[in-house]
Amino acid sequence: MNRIVERFAHLKSRRQKGFVVYIGAGDPNLQTTRDLAVAFDRNGVDVLELGVPFSDPLADGLVNQLAAQRGLDSGTTPSKIFDTVAAIRRESQIPIVLYVYYNLVHRRGLEKFVADASRAGVDGLLALDLPPEEADAYERLMKAADLCAIWLVAPTTPEDRIEKIVRRGTGFIYYISREGVTGMRDAVAANLGDRIAAIRRHTALPIAVGFGISNPDQARLVAQCAEAVVVGSAVVNQIARYGGEKDLVARVNTFVESLGHAIK
Numbered sequence: 001m002n003r004i005v006e007r008f009a010h011l012k013s014r015r016q017k018g019f020v021v022y023i024g025a026g027d028p029n030l031q032t033t034r035d036l037a038v039a040f041d042r043n044g045v046d047v048l049e050l051g052v053p054f055s056d057p058l059a060d061g062l063v064n065q066l067a068a069q070r071g072l073d074s075g076t077t078p079s080k081i082f083d084t085v086a087a088i089r090r091e092s093q094i095p096i097v098l099y100v101y102y103n104l105v106h107r108r109g110l111e112k113f114v115a116d117a118s119r120a121g122v123d124g125l126l127a128l129d130l131p132p133e134e135a136d137a138y139e140r141l142m143k144a145a146d147l148c149a150i151w152l153v154a155p156t157t158p159e160d161r162i163e164k165i166v167r168r169g170t171g172f173i174y175y176i177s178r179e180g181v182t183g184m185r186d187a188v189a190a191n192l193g194d195r196i197a198a199i200r201r202h203t204a205l206p207i208a209v210g211f212g213i214s215n216p217d218q219a220r221l222v223a224q225c226a227e228a229v230v231v232g233s234a235v236v237n238q239i240a241r242y243g244g245e246k247d248l249v250a251r252v253n254t255f256v257e258s259l260g261h262a263i264k
Contacts, residue, residue: 003095003123004148004171007046008206008227018172018228019263020208021235021256022049022099024067026076028243030084036239039253041094044260046228047208049126050085052078052100059128063233066240078104078113082120089121097124097150097171105130105138114141124148124171132168139168150174155191159198166203172228173199176211193225216262223263231259 001009011018021040025033037048051057053071057064078100085096098117105113105127117125124147130138132151142149148171153162155176166173177192192209199207209222210230222229238255242248 002146002148007095017223017263018046019260020047020228020230021045022232023235024051024071025081026053026071026074027067027239028070029074030076030080034084034087035249037088037094038091039249041092043253043257047095049097049099052081052098052104054101054104063236067236078108082116085120085122095123097126098122099126102127102130111141114145118145118147124150126150132165152176153199162199163202169205172206172208173203175207175209177209196225216258219259220262229263
C-alpha cells in the first residue's frame with residue numbers, strides 16, 4: 001500500500017490527526033534535508049513535503065522563495081533529490097510528497113519524472129500549477145506507479161469546481177487556508193470550518209490544511225477541523241535562522257516537536 005494512504009488509515013484507526021511538514025529540498029544542502037527527514041520521522045511527523053527548487057515559485061511567499069533560491073545555490077536538482085529520497089529510504093519510511101512546479105516535470109519528461117520518483121521512494125506529487133483538466137496523462141501514469149496525486153483547493157474555489165477537483169485526488173486533499181501565497185500569518189481564517197465542510201460534501205479523503213499556520217496555537221485550532229495540519233514557512237524560517245549552526249537539525253526539530261504536540 002502507498003505510504004501516504006497507509007499513514008492516514010493508521011491515523012484514522014487511532015483517532016489521531018496528521019502532521020505534515022514542508023521544507024525546501026537542498027536548503028541549506030541535501031545532506032541536511034536527509035538528516036531533517038530522518039529526525040522528523042523519529043519525532044512524529046506523518047508526511048514530509050519536499051519543495052523542489054524552482055526559479056519562479058509563483059505560489060510561494062518570501063520565506064519559501066528564499067529557500068528555493070538557497071536550494072538552487074546548493075546545486076539541488078530533481079535528480080539529486082531523487083538520490084536523496086533513496087538515501088532517506090535506507091533509514092526511514094516516512095511518507096514523502098514532492099511539492100513541484102510542473103515546468104520541472106515537463107522539462108524532465110512526464111513519464112520519466114513519475115518513474116524516477118517512484119523508483120526513488122517518493123509517495124506522491126503535488127503539482128502546483130497543473131490544472132486537473134490537463135492532467136489525464138499525469139494521473140494515468142501516477143496511478144500506474146502507485147503514487148498519490150495531491151490536488152489543491154483554494155478559499156476562492158466554487159463548490160462545483162471543488163467537486164471536480166477532489167474526485168480526481170488520491171492520498172489527501174490539500175486545502176489552502178488563505179488567499180495568496182505561502183507564508184506565516186497572525187491568525188487562522190475565520191471561515192475554515194465552513195470551507196472544510198464544503199470539501200467534505202464531495203470526498204471521503206483526508207483534508208490537510210496549510211498556508212499560514214505558524215505556531216502551536218494555530219496548529220491546535222486547525223487540527224480541530226481537519227484531518228491533518230501542514231506547516232511550511234514557519235519551519236523553513238527556522239532553517240533559515242539556524243542554517244549556519246552545527247545544531248541546525250536539533251534546533252529545527254525542537255520547534256517541530258512543539259507543533260506536533262499541539263496537533264496530536
